[in-house]
Amino acid sequence: MSGEHSIADTLAALARREPTPQLDPDAAARMIARATEEAEAPPVGARRGPWIVAGVAAAIAAAALVALVVSPGAPAPSAPPTAGRAAPPATHLRLPSGDELAIGAGARFELGGSDDARRVELTEGHIAFDVRPLEAHEGFEVHTPHLVARVVGTVFTVDATAAGSTVRVYEGRVEVAHDGEIAIVAAGEALRAGAGPADRDDPLMELARAAAARRAARPAEAAPSAPVADGPPAPAPDAAPASDELRRAPPRVAARSVEPEDGTPAVTLALARRWLVDGQYERALAAAQDALRSSESGEWRMVEGDALRGAGRAREAVAAYERAAEGPRRVQAGYLIAQLRADRLADPTGALDALERYGASAPGSPLAERALRLRHRLLSATGRAEEAARTAAEYVARFPEGPAAEALARASGAPP
Amino acid sequence: MSAPRPRSFDDEALARSLRAGDRHALEATLAALLPDVRRLLARLLGPGAAIDDATQDVLIELAKALRGYEGRASVRTLAYRVTVRHGYRSLARERGRRTVSLELVPPPPDRIDPESRAMSREALSRLYACLDRMPAKRRTAFVLCAIEGLDPADAAEVEGTSAVTMRSRLLHARREIERRLAADPYVGRLVRAANARADEEEDR
Incomplete structure (x- = not known):
């Protein structure tokens, strides 16, 4: 494409013209008042809400019990932790959510978030986390100045200094966002951001190993509900994580792999997805099929489907997505089935059926906006005008700022 | 292209007021920066992002940063910096969830x-x-x-x-x-x- 305007310039100009979502003056005033209040509040602010209040209160009441739960034989806590510096040598905290923390001496941290989106801000120090398996709607994140570790239900430690942070995983998997990229760190692996601390003789690592071993002895509880932990089998949980530095990925990479502990080449989901992004479909397909030979996994089925779709093998991709839809990625897989049936297999009826069956447009679906657009298009294409108009009206009601809102408002007969 | 420059901030005077705990100065500064913060968030995060929540989070972070503001960078640069930092965190979270x-x-x-x-x-x-x-x-x-x-x-x-x-x-x-x-x-x-x-x- 030649001419005076490049694609990037044209789109940048378009983005500049896009109006900022409106904020009414009352809402703005409330936001400013709240920000001012929080800035003037003590470090554990009012915004932290019931979760932190309950967490600290529970810590006071339960600290002694927690020591038994987390680590039989470990030193009893000398003081209940709140935000700020923990007392040496290791303080144990059980949160109302059931998560357990062993906090190293001198750790500076803050608890925040809500019941469903729990969050620990670790400024400095070492904490071992034994996070109970999370439901699909729950999240647990640890933020350091260098990285964000997102948990699925696992045992791991985060060690932060001014120079860097290290995440070590003892059981399950953790997603780590660092420097604008995402890495999946599995059991037996470690990730360092910046000059993250190396392994050291620290009782927290023993505690984490013990917690992982207990978790492994409770297989039903160890089963994660979120997709990331649904990958290939993890190494034995009693192994100490390696402290290998991450391999530097090529510049365009959006996810990085981690050296496995024993040096054996392993294809992680993140690596397979990177191949998909890079268009290496056959390679990703081979990795997925290899992983699926040892165990069924919704995530690897998705990779298989994506690879087949990318390679133009639409029917096989639909079959893979149908298997994936039996797991936690039901909605995403269902939407992709519908899209393939609609656009590659000339099967609008099957596409509509898939949208309905897998709930892609249901309230709460992350793909509802796209699914409603697709449903409207399919209904219009198959001559089902009344249903198409109803879908258009539903779209406008649920997504008044959606990209197709204006057009669908006209299609539904409602004012835009 | 040139950078948007502070329109009305006297950064040194503002730094003195903020360090002195002047609540009115803090509120007025946040109000003046709010449109820029919101616009930058919308552009950083893209259509469909939870801009209201993000705006609130940035304002809180910015208010805390302004309490210790010493005037080394301009107020607007500080606001951009806080907003961008929040944007990185949001993008990292969002990217993990994206298919x-x-x-x-x-x-x-x-x-x-x-x-x-x-x-x-x-x-x-x-x-x-x-x-x-x-x-x-x-x-x-x-x-x-x-x-x-x-x-x-x-x-x-x-x-x-x-x-x-x-x-x-x-x-x-x-x-x-x-x-x-x-x-x-x-x-x-x-x-x-x-x-x-x-x-x-x-x-x-």
Whole structure:
């Protein structure tokens, strides 16, 4: 494409013209008042809400019990932790959510978030986390100045200094966002951001190993509900994580792999997805099929489907997505089935059926906006005008700022 | 392109007031910065992001930062810095939840949106789908320089990096956009229309 305007310039100009979502003056005033209040509040602010209040209160009441739960034989806590510096040598905290923390001496941290989106801000120090398996709607994140570790239900430690942070995983998997990229760190692996601390003789690592071993002895509880932990089998949980530095990925990479502990080449989901992004479909397909030979996994089925779709093998991709839809990625897989049936297999009826069956447009679906657009298009294409108009009206009601809102408002007969 | 400069801040005087705990000064500063924060968040995070929540979070973080403000950088640079930092965290969280597979094969043209407005929105969504696949720093460089209009040197100050690095990120971002969207029918129509308008203006 030649001419005076490049694609990037044209789109940048378009983005500049896009109006900022409106904020009414009352809402703005409330936001400013709240920000001012929080800035003037003590470090554990009012915004932290019931979760932190309950967490600290529970810590006071339960600290002694927690020591038994987390680590039989470990030193009893000398003081209940709140935000700020923990007392040496290791303080144990059980949160109302059931998560357990062993906090190293001198750790500076803050608890925040809500019941469903729990969050620990670790400024400095070492904490071992034994996070109970999370439901699909729950999240647990640890933020350091260098990285964000997102948990699925696992045992791991985060060690932060001014120079860097290290995440070590003892059981399950953790997603780590660092420097604008995402890495999946599995059991037996470690990730360092910046000059993250190396392994050291620290009782927290023993505690984490013990917690992982207990978790492994409770297989039903160890089963994660979120997709990331649904990958290939993890190494034995009693192994100490390696402290290998991450391999530097090529510049365009959006996810990085981690050296496995024993040096054996392993294809992680993140690596397979990177191949998909890079268009290496056959390679990703081979990795997925290899992983699926040892165990069924919704995530690897998705990779298989994506690879087949990318390679133009639409029917096989639909079959893979149908298997994936039996797991936690039901909605995403269902939407992709519908899209393939609609656009590659000339099967609008099957596409509509898939949208309905897998709930892609249901309230709460992350793909509802796209699914409603697709449903409207399919209904219009198959001559089902009344249903198409109803879908258009539903779209406008649920997504008044959606990209197709204006057009669908006209299609539904409602004012835009 | 030049950086948006402070319109009405006397940074030194403001730093003195904020350090003295002047609540009114803090509120007034936040109110003045709010439009910039909100606009930058919307541009950084893209359509459909939870802008209200993000705005609140940034204001809180900014209010805390302003309490210790010493006037070394301009207030607006500080606001951009806090906003960008929040943007990185949001993008990292969001990226983990995104389904890469959905963006692998571009969706077909939406035949129900014949109007140019809908076309523009669709093209914008293609731009952000493309930005979603970039490293966050490259994305931010594009937003700060190409969309927000900051000079690379000013964007570098916001990011705490060198102007050379910022220019490099911007260059890579632009190349990636050109490469990924070169065959996109919506974007193609949009660029042709922009060029036609430019030709008409030149003829006049």
